[in-house]
Amino acid sequence: MESMLHITTLHYLVLGAALFLLGVIGVLTRRNVVIVLMSIELILNAVNLNLVAFSHYWQGMPARLGGGATAVHGQVFAIFVITDAAAEAAVGLGILIAFFRNKETVNVDEINLLKW
Amino acid sequence: MAPVATPFFFYLFAAIMLIGGIAVITRRNPVHSALALIVALLAQASLYLMLYAPFVAGVQIILYAGGIMVLFLFVIMLVSIERSMKERQFNSQWVMGIVAATALGGLFIAVYTKGKDIFPDRALPLSALEAPNTQSIATLLYGQYMFAFEIASLLLLVAIIGAVVMAKKRI
Numbered sequence: 697m698e699s700m701l702h703i704t705t706l707h708y709l710v711l712g713a714a715l716f717l718l719g720v721i722g723v724l725t726r727r728n729v730v731i732v733l734m735s736i737e738l739i740l741n742a743v744n745l746n747l748v749a750f751s752h753y754w755q756g757m758p759a760r761l762g763g764g765a766t767a768v769h770g771q772v773f774a775i776f777v778i779t780d781a782a783a784e785a786a787v788g789l790g791i792l793i794a795f796f797r798n799k800e801t802v803n804v805d806e807i808n809l810l811k812w
Numbered sequence: 813m814a815p816v817a818t819p820f821f822f823y824l825f826a827a828i829m830l831i832g833g834i835a836v837i838t839r840r841n842p843v844h845s846a847l848a849l850i851v852a853l854l855a856q857a858s859l860y861l862m863l864y865a866p867f868v869a870g871v872q873i874i875l876y877a878g879g880i881m882v883l884f885l886f887v888i889m890l891v892s893i894e895r896s897m898k899e900r901q902f903n904s905q906w907v908m909g910i911v912a913a914t915a916l917g918g919l920f921i922a923v924y925t926k927g928k929d930i931f932p933d934r935a936l937p938l939s940a941l942e943a944p945n946t947q948s949i950a951t952l953l954y955g956q957y958m959f960a961f962e963i964a965s966l967l968l969l970v971a972i973i974g975a976v977v978m979a980k981k982r983i
Contacts, residue, residue, distance in 0.1 A: 701819045702819070703818050703819050703822045706924070706928065707822065707826075708859070708863070709924065710924055711826050711829070711830075711859075713920040713924065714830060714833075715829065715830070715833055715852075716920075717913060717916060717917050717920065718830070718833040718834060718836070718837055719833070719837075720912075720913050720916055721837055721909070721910070721913045722836060722837035723909075724905075724906070724908075724909025724910070724912060724913055725837075725902050725903065725906040725909040725910060725913075726837060726901065726902065726903065727896070727899070727900070727901055727902055727903040728842055728893075728896055728901070730842040730845075730846075730884065730887065730888055730891070730893075731836070731837065731839075731842055731845050733884070734836055734842075734845055734846065734849050734884065735836065735837055737849065737876075737880065738833055738836060738837075738849070738852070741852070741853065741856055741876075744856075744868075744872075745856060745859065748860055748863050748865050748868055749863060751863075751865065752863040752864060752865070755864075765943035765948070766943045766948040766951065766952075767948075768865075768945065768948045768949050768952060769952065771865050771867065771868045771945075771949055772949055772952045772953055772957055774865075774868050775868065775871060775949070775953070776957075776960060776964055778871055778872070778875055778876065779964045779967065779968065780964075780967070781876070781880065782875060782879065782880055782968070782971070783967050783968055783970070783971035784971075785880045785883055785884070786883065786971045786972065786974070786975040787971050787974045787975055787978065789883060789884070789887040789975070789979075790974060790975035790976070790977075790978030790979045791978050792887060792891065793887065793890060793891070793978065793979045794978045794979060796890075796891045797981070800892075801895070801896070802891050802893070802896050803896060803899070803903070804903050805903050805904050
């Protein structure tokens with residue numbers, strides 16, 4: 697009980713793992729491409745939560761090890777991941793629109809034009 | 813200023829985030845999924861604030877909840893969802909998907925229970941309050957990570973061109 701009430705980095709990591717797992721389930725089982733793309737956003741957000749939690753942990757390290765209050769490397773990485781997510785969403789939704797124009801469906805089962 | 817009632821707010825926002833995530837992958841209507849995803853993203857921004865990362869929290873709200881989700885809602889508007897809402901919602905290999913996800917969950921549980929001592933489990937330090945967060949991020953972003961920053965801008969340019977090429981009827 698005492699460990700439950702004392703929020704540590706591990707709590708954030710477990711939360712990130714749970715969110716990652718939800719995203720993986722969504723990607724692997726859902727049939728609608730839009731929801732698959734949203735599940736990928738969930739996965740990227742789980743990674744971001746881990747990065748920011750580790751960044752906060754690292755800020756408490758002594759400065760001689762590269763830590764310190766200004767060592768926010770994890771937050772910079774989180775911003776790069778958000779940039780990546782924006783690019784991924786734009787290209788993915790562009791592909792989705794092109795696909796919908798050709799086949800009039802948003803089901804991943806029917807995206808098999810390149811499958812022999 | 814020391815934070816107040818940290819465990820309560822952590823569990824509150826964690827619960828909101830997980831419920832939002834579950835709603836994203838279970839709703840039949842993609843619009844409902846998108847709205848649930850916005851709720852999850854806002855709860856996550858609150859968690860960033862609890863981790864003393866106000867700049868990332870602001871970027872999360874403006875870029876994710878404000879930008880990317882609007883893009884999603886626009887695309888949901890463009891593609892017709894009535895037909896797919898009436899069909900079954902799980903793809904043909906969903907059994908294998910569940911098996912793989914269960915294996916991954918077992919791996920996570922094994923890692924986090926057995927390796928608890930490897931992971932940092934002491935209380936989060938408060939030293940982050942000392943430095944201005946946005947300034948620290950900017951110093952790193954335009955100093956040490958300048959090259960990665962330029963590559964990211966190039967990636968965005970490629971994504972813009974790619975999205976236009978994909979979505980356009982005839983080039």
